[in-house]
Amino acid sequence: MLGMRSNNPHKRNARPEFWQLSMRCCQLAGCVDVTFLFIFILLGSPILAWINVLSVAMYAYAYRAFKQRRNRLAILLIRTEVLVHAGLGTVLIGWDSGFHYFLLMFIPALFVTMRARSAWVLAAGLWAYYVGLDVLMWYIEPLQPISSSALLGVHVFNLTVVFFMFSYLALFYVSTVTRAHKSLARMATTDSLTGLFNRRHMIALTEKELARHHRCPSNLTLLLMDIDHFKQINDQYGHDMGDRVLAAVSQSLKDSMREQDFIGRWGGEEFLAVLPETDFEQAAVSAERIRKAIEGLVIDCDGNTVQVTLSIGISQYRAEEPLSNAIARADYALYAGKSAGRNRVEVAQC
Numbered sequence: 342m343l344g345m346r347s348n349n350p351h352k353r354n355a356r357p358e359f360w361q362l363s364m365r366c367c368q369l370a371g372c373v374d375v376t377f378l379f380i381f382i383l384l385g386s387p388i389l390a391w392i393n394v395l396s397v398a399m400y401a402y403a404y405r406a407f408k409q410r411r412n413r414l415a416i417l418l419i420r421t422e423v424l425v426h427a428g429l430g431t432v433l434i435g436w437d438s439g440f441h442y443f444l445l446m447f448i449p450a451l452f453v454t455m456r457a458r459s460a461w462v463l464a465a466g467l468w469a470y471y472v473g474l475d476v477l478m479w480y481i482e483p484l485q486p487i488s489s490s491a492l493l494g495v496h497v498f499n500l501t502v503v504f505f506m507f508s509y510l511a512l513f514y515v516s517t518v519t520r521a522h523k524s525l526a527r528m529a530t531t532d533s534l535t536g537l538f539n540r541r542h543m544i545a546l547t548e549k550e551l552a553r554h555h556r557c558p559s560n561l562t563l564l565l566m567d568i569d570h571f572k573q574i575n576d577q578y579g580h581d582m583g584d585r586v587l588a589a590v591s592q593s594l595k596d597s598m599r600e601q602d603f604i605g606r607w608g609g610e611e612f613l614a615v616l617p618e619t620d621f622e623q624a625a626v627s628a629e630r631i632r633k634a635i636e637g638l639v640i641d642c643d644g645n646t647v648q649v650t651l652s653i654g655i656s657q658y659r660a661e662e663p664l665s666n667a668i669a670r671a672d673y674a675l676y677a678g679k680s681a682g683r684n685r686v687e688v689a690q691c
């Protein structure tokens with residue numbers, strides 16, 4: 342039940358998932374109160390039935406307020422309803438009704454919807470209300486008692502609803518946090534334009550591969566690739582078109598890689614691929630396949646068709662050398678390819 346927290350906790354566009362959750366809780370709580378309405382009509386408790394009519398109306402109004410983005414009003418209505426309903430339910434039919442359990446649901450809601458300091462203050466107030474209600478019921482008899490079997494039924498029903506709602510909230514928080522973690526991990530490792538690994542993650546992956554290579558030495562080759570005359574594409578068609586070309590080339594590169602290879606965006610229009618367990622000859626075959634794939638790629642953008650070529654430098658990793666040395670050799674080979682006319686695969690001298 343609840344809301345969300347950010348600089349301004351009541352702004353809908355901050356943490357929209359919490360508003361969705363609040364609306365869902367509003368629907369759920371409204372349904373629970375409709376059920377109670379019928380239960381209390383059957384039990385012949387008109388006061389409690391009327392309280393539930395009011396509660397359903399408050400939830401319906403709160404739901405409407407959420408839809409109209411009047412979040413403060415909606416949250417106020419929900420909080421008032423829960424506090425008053427739990428208090429009245431307890432005073433009218435007794436502590437054993439279990440209406441007080443609903444107050445406990447406020448605890449996570451407070452910390453989600455406001456700053457920690459305000460949440461602690463309100464949590465203390467909630468504690469006082471909860472304990473006050475408990476102590477009060479030690480001294481007074483319920484004002485509208487119901488039969489003990491009906492009381493047991495209401496108690497079990499309330500307990501079940503609160504169990505369900507807590508489980509639902511826990512599941513919601515876990516899935517929200519898991520989603521956020523995944524999205525952060527993706528953002529930290531992926532280049533947003535091309536969807537390829539970013540340079541930092543490529544270095545981390547390659548270092549990991551090299552550690553494996555040190556334990557069980559095998560051939561490992563690097564391909565450094567650069568789109569030819571890419572500046573002309575930007576100049577001729579604009580930067581947006583340049584971006585679309587980069588994305589299309591990246592997709593094609595990804596498609597051309599084998600399962601065990603990995604590729605990332607190394608710089609502007611430069612890409613690095615790491616080919617484990619691959620010698621020069623096999624790498625040259627792969628590089629040639631990639632070069633041809635890019636050469637044959639026709640990129641259609643707003644009625645224009647663009648074709649690009651790729652120059653590729655290959656180097657083989659030497660045991661114990663720093664990664665930067667192998668990359669520098671691939672870079673050297675790449676620029677030798679550029680000087681020799683571009684759209685070529687060049688192999689660095691061992």
Ligand SMILES: Nc1nc2c(ncn2[C@@H]2O[C@H](COP(=O)(O)OP(=O)(O)OP(=O)(O)O)[C@@H](O)[C@H]2O)c(=O)[nH]1
Pocket residue numbers: 534567568569570571572573575579580581582583584587608609610679683
């Ligand atoms: N659209 C777009 N352009 C980029 C991006 N990153 C780098 N560039 C451009 O890529 C161009 C690279 O130009 P150069 O380094 O001169 O290379 P080139 O024109 O490809 O020429 P050669 O490499 O010698 O074949 C520059 O104009 C950069 O502004 C990007 O993310 N999007």
